[in-house]
Amino acid sequence: MARDSLVDALVTRIRDDILTLRYPPGSMLPAERELAAGYGVTRTTLKHALVRLAQAGLVETRHGVGTAVLDYRRRGGPELLPLLLSHSLNDPAGPDVGWLDEIFEVRADIGTRITALAAQRRTAADLQKLHDQHAAVGAAPDADSAQIAESELHRMLAEASGNRVYVLMVNSLMHTYLEVRYLFQAPFVDPVAAGHRLTPLLAAVSAGDATAARAAAARYLEQTRRLMLGEI
Structure with missing residues (x-):
């Protein structure tokens, strides 16, 4: 150690x-x-x-x-983001939130696109997995468990999108995010509330409404962004 x-x-x-x-x-x-x-x-x-x-x-x-x-x-990939984020937030001259803003911008762009595709392409098996995982978020015993469960739900949405490149992108970004997840646990302190925030997104995906799913994802990602940044 x-x-x-x-x-x-x-x-x-x-x-x-x-x-x-x-x-x-x-x-x-x-x-x-x-x-x-x-x-x-x-x-x-x-x-x-x-x-x-x-x-x-x-x-x-x-x-x-x-x-x-x-x-x-030129040479770095998503795996470098934890180092860059930690450096910028712990700068002795004061936190530089530039990297954080850009990460959330990409999160919103990719997240809304994947959710819309999932609404169009999800199978019955995908929906069952998503609803089971949604329940796992709300039933989580603590913030860390709820946060990990919510991350897995986003990975499942990527799988439901039917685009394997999105799956790999989400896997890479989630690996990076989970390394520094302690910075962003505010939305998951109350697991039941965390589950409720996801409900409109899951309902739109279940209904197969891509437009509604994109809008619900945008609202959800913005809500959680504000909670995460408020903690920081």
Whole structure:
């Protein structure tokens, strides 16, 4: 546990140094021995941190060459969002909500589109899964469980849309979201109320009304956005 916590802290330190351009895109990080000494950690801890940063698309390590800083705007994917969001919200100069606004903008665009398609294409089996999952949200024993159940419902809506690319996109975005879900639990503190907010959306999908489903999704996503941002 202590080692994992140290790796987490080191990932945060190096991430911040990259995003504040101490190590700009295209530059090489110092040699591992020097870098580890500079951060006061072992080379083993440093290697674990560099692997995490490489998975996020911030750096690339090549044997015999070293570790290069990548341009995340060209090389990064959704898996980088937790690092960018955490950095922006914990900026010593004050929170920068720019990333947060853009994430919610994409959430609304994709969410309304998927829900409309689900209303058009859902099968009887899809509807049964959605209604069972809707019930699971309202019956959740706590906020975290309700939040995870609601995330699974959105994944099911993507499956009901019949578009496999949307399924993969939602899987990726949900993985990112769940890593930092503690920031956004306000809508789920009362699981019963969380379930009630979903009811109009599920009713429109059940009715097969794409227009109503899109409108209901837009209302739901806006309601939860306001609750989430109010908590932050």
